[in-house]
Amino acid sequence: MKSALKALALSAALAASAAVANAETPVYLDDTQDIEARVQDALSRMTTSEKIAIIHAQSKFSSPGVQRLGIPGIWCTDGPHGIRPDVLWDEWEQAGATNDSCVAFPALTCLAATWDPQMSALYGKSIGEEARYRQKNVLLGPGVNINRTPLNGRSFEYMGEDPYLSSVMVVPYIQGVQANGVAACVKHYALNNQEVDRDHVNVLVDDRTLHEIYLPAFKAAVKDGGAWAIMPGYNKYNGDHACENSVLLLDILKGDWGFDGVAISDWGAVHNTEKVATNGLDMEFGSWTNGLNWGASNAYDNYYLAKPYQKLIEEGKMDTKDLDDKAARVLRLIMRTEMNRNRPYGSLNSDEHYAAARTIGANGTVLLKNEGNLLPIAPTAKKVLVVGENAIKMMTVGGGSSSLKVQHETLPLDGIRKMAADKGIEIVYERGYVGDVTGEYNGVTTGQDLNDSRTAEQLIADAVKAAKDADMVIFIGGLNKSDHQDAEGTDRLAYELPYNQNTVISALAKANPNTVVVNLTGNAYAMPWKDEVPAIVQGWYFGSEAGNALADVLFGEVNPSGKMPFTMAAALTDYAAHATADPEMYPGVNGDVTYKEGLDVGYRHTDKLKPARVNYAFGHGLSYTTFELGQASLSTKELTQDGTVTVTVPVTNTGSREGAEVVQVYVRDVKSTLARPMKELKAFQKVTLKPGQTEVVKLTLDKNAFAFYNADTKQWEVEPGKFEILVGTASDNIAARLPLNITAKNLAWKD
Numbered sequence: 001m002k003s004a005l006k007a008l009a010l011s012a013a014l015a016a017s018a019a020v021a022n023a024e025t026p027v028y029l030d031d032t033q034d035i036e037a038r039v040q041d042a043l044s045r046m047t048t049s050e051k052i053a054i055i056h057a058q059s060k061f062s063s064p065g066v067q068r069l070g071i072p073g074i075w076c077t078d079g080p081h082g083i084r085p086d087v088l089w090d091e092w093e094q095a096g097a098t099n100d101s102c103v104a105f106p107a108l109t110c111l112a113a114t115w116d117p118q119m120s121a122l123y124g125k126s127i128g129e130e131a132r133y134r135q136k137n138v139l140l141g142p143g144v145n146i147n148r149t150p151l152n153g154r155s156f157e158y159m160g161e162d163p164y165l166s167s168v169m170v171v172p173y174i175q176g177v178q179a180n181g182v183a184a185c186v187k188h189y190a191l192n193n194q195e196v197d198r199d200h201v202n203v204l205v206d207d208r209t210l211h212e213i214y215l216p217a218f219k220a221a222v223k224d225g226g227a228w229a230i231m232p233g234y235n236k237y238n239g240d241h242a243c244e245n246s247v248l249l250l251d252i253l254k255g256d257w258g259f260d261g262v263a264i265s266d267w268g269a270v271h272n273t274e275k276v277a278t279n280g281l282d283m284e285f286g287s288w289t290n291g292l293n294w295g296a297s298n299a300y301d302n303y304y305l306a307k308p309y310q311k312l313i314e315e316g317k318m319d320t321k322d323l324d325d326k327a328a329r330v331l332r333l334i335m336r337t338e339m340n341r342n343r344p345y346g347s348l349n350s351d352e353h354y355a356a357a358r359t360i361g362a363n364g365t366v367l368l369k370n371e372g373n374l375l376p377i378a379p380t381a382k383k384v385l386v387v388g389e390n391a392i393k394m395m396t397v398g399g400g401s402s403s404l405k406v407q408h409e410t411l412p413l414d415g416i417r418k419m420a421a422d423k424g425i426e427i428v429y430e431r432g433y434v435g436d437v438t439g440e441y442n443g444v445t446t447g448q449d450l451n452d453s454r455t456a457e458q459l460i461a462d463a464v465k466a467a468k469d470a471d472m473v474i475f476i477g478g479l480n481k482s483d484h485q486d487a488e489g490t491d492r493l494a495y496e497l498p499y500n501q502n503t504v505i506s507a508l509a510k511a512n513p514n515t516v517v518v519n520l521t522g523n524a525y526a527m528p529w530k531d532e533v534p535a536i537v538q539g540w541y542f543g544s545e546a547g548n549a550l551a552d553v554l555f556g557e558v559n560p561s562g563k564m565p566f567t568m569a570a571a572l573t574d575y576a577a578h579a580t581a582d583p584e585m586y587p588g589v590n591g592d593v594t595y596k597e598g599l600d601v602g603y604r605h606t607d608k609l610k611p612a613r614v615n616y617a618f619g620h621g622l623s624y625t626t627f628e629l630g631q632a633s634l635s636t637k638e639l640t641q642d643g644t645v646t647v648t649v650p651v652t653n654t655g656s657r658e659g660a661e662v663v664q665v666y667v668r669d670v671k672s673t674l675a676r677p678m679k680e681l682k683a684f685q686k687v688t689l690k691p692g693q694t695e696v697v698k699l700t701l702d703k704n705a706f707a708f709y710n711a712d713t714k715q716w717e718v719e720p721g722k723f724e725i726l727v728g729t730a731s732d733n734i735a736a737r738l739p740l741n742i743t744a745k746n747l748a749w750k751d
Ligand code: BGC
Pocket: 078, 079, 140, 187, 266, 267, 401
């Protein structure tokens, strides 16, 4: 009897489960199956409404999955320097969580300045672990827009001026993040090079420049890094917003580069349903509209890719092909991330993450000048005066969407004090100038009171007095994360350092010959005091470990090895975009900005100036030791067919400390039909050497190093003829020029 009852119960249960299965068979979740099969399986079970739901936001940073099928949603987070604190569902105000404080990693300019892909891998791994622990699936970063103008408020979120450097550096970051089952969303695709009129500015640029300067880092992110997401930006290109731009999204990204991930709109960057539906965008975030008026709350159903899109489909005005493609991509993203059961758990605020932030910060610090070996701070120094607002200002709050809520931030002054105490050195502090005393972003406050009621004259007088009484002065200034400095939403208004800092520096230099200038910025700036001070250090927004990373370098615990990721020109007009003060080139006229300078970005322009109008060149950076490059050679003098050439060069540490040098290889096309830059970076390698040690560096160049983009044939081409391979340690410090003859014919290929 008992067994009969059991059998009855079992068959009832089976019948019930069959009924459920018939109604809605659960999605095949077995993650041993191929993702594509699972994507198609899930897609085949979804209704049009469900597909519409997953391609747009449901809150400020999330989109729903498909609850009915057990498919989880997506949670995005900024990016790119740390995991942003949580905001409310439909408001930008803080959610007030107690578990969303993070480690702030150095700004991406600093990462680029390490010229070390291993640092990039460490960065990606660490920030990816923080994102994973915070249960985010998409990290809105890294940023790889090219530094076209030093006025761009967002340069600090990017990797400098050179397409090759940023292409190399972006790849390990992405791979590190994605190893955690978190998607990197590379931004802002493409040509998002200024903040003035950022929502609508229409960029006009020739095809060759687009492909040679502004696209390579995105291409590397997609093709080499395998990025699972990309963020089309706010700006327009050739008349269409990036999110609605079929050339950028369909032809190039999804066509030429074969991108299989998700194109996620920048927040509020979508403007038109038909265009966005058909031109390659996959997900819409941040729109703030009810379809008619700007400013409706909980307007998600009215997003361009929500009900308006569904209506067009239901009315038969649009087919479902694009919708299916978008939904499939979103499903693929979910399966790569949230539904990947094998991904690690991540970690937050770990010792390893602080150590990573510190290491990357110290390794990205650039020693620009060091006359008389003033640095590192000598153990014999008894009293060191620190001057400047950036020594005491928290810099992790502010700057726009990259603003963070940190668990800890060691200020420069505190880091220096701590290390000095260990060495028996007395540190005194003077403010020198008052810059910006605010410290709030989106409800996160620094809690610092930086007010000082002294007049500018008094501040200088006090600093000068203290400088006369010190063995050494360390000025720590630069820019900050306030509007019109290094901040999203606004560009800088001038190339000069703000807040009277030039006067302060000159006064200090007069008062004490042992004055070191340390500037923390995300951009280049004027240095009228360059010859007045013996030592200059370029620092960045270092994040949580600012003080410790800086102290490591100033006291010589870490031997600086950073190299400039952009050109520090003498004046704003030494950047081609500003050379003629042509408003059509910057900031644009009637909504158009025209990149008339073409390829002449950064050193590609200043290389042509006679005399050189550069304070510190791209690739420049000193060390506390010295290096010498030995005789460089090429594996061949002639390339007769598609092949490679290897550059070999011995590097010797000729000083008395361990240190690292970056061997840089530039290529010059000696004679070409089309005008080409005087030189272009095509390979580099950082080597760490003990005193007296020599290492033979070998760097291989393939056809990509010699090619230009032919806008007529829409392909990369190598023109046969004479080339020069330039080997050096900075773009203005070339030790060897090796001739190479390319006789290979018909070297041409598409992306
Ligand atoms: C920024 C993006 C950011 C997004 C979400 C936008 O304003 O341009 O970089 O990821 O907001 O915060």
